[in-house]
Amino acid sequence: MKLARSWWRARPLASQILAWTLCILLLTVALGGFVTSRILRQTLDDQYRLRALGIATTVAEIPEIASGLETGDPSKRIQAIAEEVRNQAHPDYVVVADRNGIRFSHPNPALIGRQLEEPVAALDGQTHVGMDPGSLGLSANAKAPIRDAEGNVIGQVSVGILEAAVDTAIGEEAGLIVGYSALVLLIGTASSVLLARAIKRATFGLEPAEISSLLQDREALLHGIREAMIGLDDDDRITVINSEARRLLGVEGNALGQPIEEVLPAGRLRDILTGKAAGADQTVLTEDALLVANRMPVSVGGRSVGAVVTLRDRTEVEALVRDLRSTEGLIQALRAQEHEYANRLHVVSGLLDLGDVDQARTFISGVSDTSRSLGEGLRARVEPPELAALILAKITIAGEQDVQLSITDDSRLRQPFLGAQDLLTIVGNLLDNAIDAVVPQPQPRTVTLQLDDSSGIFISVTDTGPGVPAEAIDDVVRDGYTTKDGKVGSPTGLRRGIGLALVARIVHRSGGTMDVFAGPGGRFEVWIPVPAAVNEEGAQG
Secondary structure, eight states: OHHHHHHHHHSOHHHHHHHHHHHHHHHHHHHHHHHHHHHHHHHHHHHHHHHHHHHHHHHHTOHHHHHHHHHTOTTOHHHHHHHHHHHHHOOSEEEEEETTOBBSOOSSGGGTTSBOSSOOGGGGSOOEEEEEEETTEEEEEEEEEEEOTTSOEEEEEEEEEEHHHHHHHHHHHHHHHHHHHHHHHHHHHHHHHHHHHHHHHHTTTOOHHHHHHHHHHHHHHHHHSSSEEEEEOTTOBEEEEOHHHHHHHTOOSOOTTOBHHHHSOSSHHHHHHHTSSOOSSEEEEOSSOEEEEEEEEEEETTEEEEEEEEEEEOHHHHHHHHHHHHHHHHHHHHHHHHHHHHHHHHHHHHHHHTTOHHHHHHHHHHHHHHHHHHHHHHHHHBSSHHHHHHHHHHHHHHHHTTOEEEEOTTOOBSSOOSOHHHHHHHHHHHHHHHHHHHTTSOSOOEEEEEEEOTTSEEEEEEESSOOBOGGGTTTTTSTTOOOSSOSSOOTTSOOTTOHHHHHHHHHHHTTOEEEEEBSSSOEEEEEEOOOHHHHHHHHHO
């Protein structure tokens, strides 16, 4: 049994389809032929019984039949009439009997005058139809009463058509049934062959076992890799999506077969998936992650069948790159300070060589007071200390590029409720963009930072650069938008077009607003309200 099952599974798909189809067709044709013959037999029996009833009723109403029964039919007229009817109407027998069941006519003359085997059924004055196993064999039979002039039943007429006639009629139809069955088998066989070939083309010649193996491999590959993948057809309907893609895109439920428009909201992410935003290594920000997307069209036999989009989660990597850049910025600031202090030491050394000790002491005191006052001033007005250190480093870096970065005298940020990392991201990106914008410009090149914590957190950065064009205000905070060189990535590995998008995401997540003003002159304002929980704690205190 197992050997036969293994042999069957090893057969090509076309052979299996052909074999199964032929079995089904044979069973269907055989069953159809049997049902047809049964229905045809029942129909012919009904028709013959009705035909026999008509003949019997007609014969019973012939006056000579009734008069012959009353007189005993000495002239044998009843037999002559019955034979004439049998020759003209073609029943197999016409039997006339009196009330006592004595036959007055019969196809077999030897039975005339003999008693019927069964009782006279028409004595009740009613006609009767049915199947009668008479002396000539089983027949479709009808019996009609014979009445005298007063209406009394004096005998019956029994007319029958033998079942052999039905068999003959069915035999005549058998050729048609066989021909029809053969035609059905021929059409079914041809259809099976065509269907098998179509399936082979659709499955690229793969057998069911190979398809099953490929499906298992595909599922293992899709859900085993760390990279997210989503497949779309030409109508932008999802055809495949793995677990990592569901996690990164926040897709729940059965998304297969759904249009991408019903699964993801409008935005840059959906534009990348549908191919509206073309390009390699496209960066896109979601609420929780920074993704790098690549969309590759897929064609089979020169015909497009959709596209495959891969998504890589670069959140942690990008955060590390930005931390590295911040560290490099601090190193540059320290290097700039080292260069500046070396120059100052040269000045002090020269004054001492000249013997002007008092002037050297005054110079050293002034330099110390200036540096200390700037650092202490920032530390006293700005919390947390990481933010004060960032601003101090940016002032130094800007100075190295001949840009004057200043913080307004009324700036205060002593009790920030926002996380230090979010503050560093907001202030750092706004200052970096402002410094980059004014470096290519003629003097004066200034950047001004204003901080206020009187009602929430207010951050304002202005510069003397060209500013944001009015038509680009809505695009400037969109992830991937940049006017700088190296849109895909900078030499340090930092991706362009992400900074302001990160700021906008933090502000939106905190329930705040970010305003961008058109140039000339750059101006960005961020306001983040105090959370309700912080307000309640302040009120209770």
